[in-house]
Amino acid sequence: MTTGKTMAFNRIALLIVLALTSCASQRAAISAGELRNHVSWLAADEQEGREAGTDAAARSAVYLRRHLDAAGLIPAGDNGTYFQYFDIAAPSLEGASTLMIGNDVFDVNTLSASPAQTHHAQLVFADADDVEDMIVLAKSDGEIRAEVREAAANGAVAIVLASDEFVAFDAVPGKLPIAVVLIDIKLYEKLTLDVFNGKVNVRLKADVQKQTKRARNVLALSPGISGEVITVGAHFDHLGWGGEGSLAPGTYAVHNGADDNASGTAVLLELAEMWGANRGGPVVANRGVLFCFWSAEEKGLLGSDYWVENPTIPLPRVLANVNLDMVGRVAESKITVGSASTGDCFGEPLAVMQAYYAANEIDFKLNIMKGSLPGGGGSDHMSFHKKSIPAIFFFSGLHSDYHKPSDDAHKLAYPQMAVLADGLAEFIASLQVVADGFEYHKPQAPVDEEGEVRHVKRANVWFGSIPDYGAEPLDGGMQLSGTSPGSPAEKAGLLGGDILKQVADVEIFDIYDFMDSLSTFNNGDTIGVKFLRDGEMKTTQLTFFPRPVGSAGRPH
Known part of the structure; x- marks a missing residue:
């Protein structure tokens, strides 16, 4: 039975839609064919995975600029252009690392993850009682990152590691906390004897030559009357040929990133063209829209973070952010909406979007998250949260092709993407005129039954689940959207749609219980x-069993 409250809500929503009809009628519907064309170009092998700072990413930026310029949008980057440039880390070069003992100087190797440092200190065994401010000596068992972090935790300033196998300069991804040099077994045996027989002082130099390369955001403005703006963004970069971040360990192949995030880029580009002056544009609204195509998201949200620190429009004029990341796997006609609670301003536009679908008898569901995704969702809206700007996140979910070469264009649901894009147009148009609600609400940390903050514990093992973040099982549990190929979960026979209820002795009510169990x-x-x-x-x-070497990040 329909309650009076529900009926009132439906009447209000319908009135909102009717009020916006004149604006909507000026916007042509976004076609599945146009979205497919954009994704097919961006996610083609010729674009080599669009890794930030590469020629392929630059080609993609030029592709976006041409479409934005043709649509009649205003350049909103540096110096009257559509581009905002920033530097990111490039692969380091190995310099001349040395280890000096008395008057003897030995040429040694290092790791790209090592800090470039020089230390003069006593050399001691890694398992010595006191290694504070000393350089430790150890033979690696292959777990280099763990060995280095343990030495650092014990107070060592550097580590000398020996290995039976050759260790490449780029063998360890990321960053290590202390300087590392690598030696052969012959030198290790000599140093072991020297340390065993007495005090040994050494001078260690880890020569890692850090490099940078240029990346660029692509920014275009549809101005409003007030000077205030809503930023709508999607990252257009991906993982290039794999490597760090890839979930296909040891595979050197183009990671096309069709869903992540050519899908969001394509939807954003079609929305931007819809707002362009040369395409008729909507009725000029109170607030403008800044369309933001971010680079280097895959390297740590670097593009959006650079923009909020170096905004091309004064940050006080930025009222809210809308983020589109992985919106292509919508075959079931639903989208997860995260972080809506960060601003009351999103309530009415979401109602408008839902009412638009209802009025047009379109079966498309907004799965609005009541809480926040673990880690906040890990995408560019987090850069705006950092600045206390309300930011909302649209996301169709993880899948078994995530961060793999198999994330290809033919796997996306283009008709449903077009339906989503048309609904987003209603959402954005409403956000341009909504009266208020732009005060930022910081996402609240989850609490337990006693009201204490729940801290997610670090997983000790690899399960191989791909959570369905948009699902909220009625009686609790964690629903899966799939499992990682070759993972413990796959081998155990778990499937997408399964709802985990208990892991060993731990009852699972939500994803936090699941993470705690691991x-x-x-x-x-x-x-x-x-x-x-x-x-x-x-x-x-x-x-x-262990995750394959080189595999990192989500899924759990």
């Missing part, structure tokens, strides 16, 4: 997993 296991452990499949409770056995 902190208690070790590789080699075999556990029972209870899950719902099509309403029937089932049990399977799952055995943990």
